[in-house]
Amino acid sequence: MLQVISLLMENKPGALMRVTGLLSQRGYNIESLTVARTLDPTLSRMTIVVDIESRLHAQVIKQMNKLINVLQAQDLTQAPAVLREMVLLRVRTAMESRTAILKEAEIFGARVVDSSVEGFALEATGESEKLEEFIAVMESYGEIEVTRSGMVAVSLESKKLKLSPPVPKPGEAVSV
């Protein structure tokens, strides 16, 4: 089952490798992965969509949280969240279909980002299923070329980021 994971992590070399390594080591296939800097340039936000048996979802989140570069791992599969994807699509088409294509694009809320005698380049964002329909419709007009961004997600719950207190050395005295 597809799991949607949102990670807040340090923006450092190797951080991405640790996350993908954790998944590939277990033989999980990544469906999509997006990552970019946050407002704080030392951190990145990553959204991963990965195919994992549901009974293992919690364990994967724990393993992600264990990574030293990861500040917070959240499972957004069931949680209240907005999930979006973007598509860039080029369609080659005959002159007589151009108006129809623009109509369809409007219905899907897509924007024209390039126009030439051969056809259009369009940009659309939305939920994945919606975009799949959009792609299918465009395909009916002619040859297309598609690039999808992969999913980005934002949680609608405000989970306070808790930073751990300093870690005691093993065997240090305990006060009760």
Add this chain to the structure above:
Amino acid sequence: MSNLMSGAKILLECLTRENVDCLFGYPGGVTLPLYDAIYDHPIRHVLVRHEENASFAASGYARSTGKVGVCCATSGPGATNLVTGLVDAMMDSVPVVALTGQVSSKLIGTDAFQEADTFGITRSCTKHNFLVKDIKELAQMVHEAFYLASTGRPGPVLVDITKDVFQGQSHYTPINEIHLPGYKVFTEGHAGQIRRAAQMIWEAQRPFVYAGGGIIAAAASPELRELVETVDCPAVCTLMGLGGLPGSHPNFLSIPGMHGSYAANMGMYETDLIIALGVRFDDRVTGRLSSFAPHAKVIHVDIDPSEIGKNRAADLPIVGDVKRVLTKLNKILHELKPSMSGKNSDARRAWWRQVREWKTEHPLEPQFSATEIKPQHLMNEINKISNGTAIVCSDVGQHQMWSAQLIRFDEPRLWINSGGLGSMGFGLPAAIGAQMANPGKLVFAVCGDGGFQMALPELATLVNYGLNVKVVVMNNGYLGMVRQWQELFYNNRTCAVELGSFPNVEKLAGAYGFKGRIVESPLDLPGALREAVEEPGPYLLDVRVTPYENVYPMVPAGGAINEMVLGPPQPVAVGD
């Protein structure tokens, strides 16, 4: 306060600040500047004979002290040779810092001579790793490596350092702050959960303590003992936890699992409450998970949240440092004792009667013969000499299981073995590390004739440093543990397990310049061991034991723990 220093000197300064007194390593091209700095630095460098053994020795040092063990290797082959030791330390949660040289930063990615992607290769065999390409980051990363290795759930951390960083010059300012915003460790344990645990413990009729390596890592032996005595329940320590509760403690039932004692496994099967402390419900302990402890509720205390519910669901999880949690738990147990402990006293008495019965029905007992040395006899003799106090570093195989069953450990950090990875070749180098860290202690390396030969070059290291390690080879002529499985599960079709030849240890040790002895008669065994212990410096004993002995009890892989095979020749299923 800051002054201009080379990267190599900065590294040594950081090691000094981390109280590192000893470094296990092997030099090479890229680490030349480091060795040039070691030349006039007081740190002790132990030159091993293979980098794998540097990582095992660092592990032996760490396991026997609780301090961080440090190993060091050059780029490329040096670094890749460390990998087995890092995985081993990862599996057993041992605090090790590995320092590796890397080609100069401008050569990275060009397939330069002795370049290997150490950072990538060791991603999955370390708790964390660092690549230092800028001398200004060196001190910070080295201290963070030590911090990560030794705190929380301990583990190996690797720092890969480019040659230009070693050679460069920079102003050095001591680092006082660690910056690891993503490092999450919960040590205290949830107060409400701890209170509920205390109630569950007093409500249980057949409570059972299952303690592991976490007890050793957290230095929680006194707290474990207090718990076991307050509750007065039977307790087992895993292969990683031996010595966590004194082996001579009356409540102690030895190890559970594949080669665990009958009482340990039956107890685990019949209990109604498992108090799991710093353990991970490893498959070698649980056998078939679906029939593991079927009647039990589980209280699971561990510092690593990902261990909780990983294999067996916990009815009451407590994430925290087991020493801190037990301190609080014991206090509440005492508080509740007057009002609650009376409730189940009849059931508890019956439980103890049952456990004692199991103990006497099938005890773990040494076996003797007048004509041959039984492996169990050998372990019994080592046990007599050690009397609960020697450090025993075991290799991997049948001898490891007999050692764990029959040698008593009355303190933590005496029993040292490769538990999770089960890496042959571990015993001798681990003993080197343990002996360096504990010069006053009696240290045995108990090896099989197979594993000993994997670590054989380290005999030279023993001689170089005059290390007082007593190497005891339990020589059965076979890769015994594999042969045992071929006998039992592959219709006795033994293949590639007969070792055929073994060097004459008198000549072998003699060639290295110390004493070795072959022991063939059970009558000579006690004397030979005594001689080995009394002789100053290293000693090599080749003890020829019965070749065909197998380790029992045994829970076949994937079997239920109450269905132990108790001994040859006919497998007998026991239990309900």
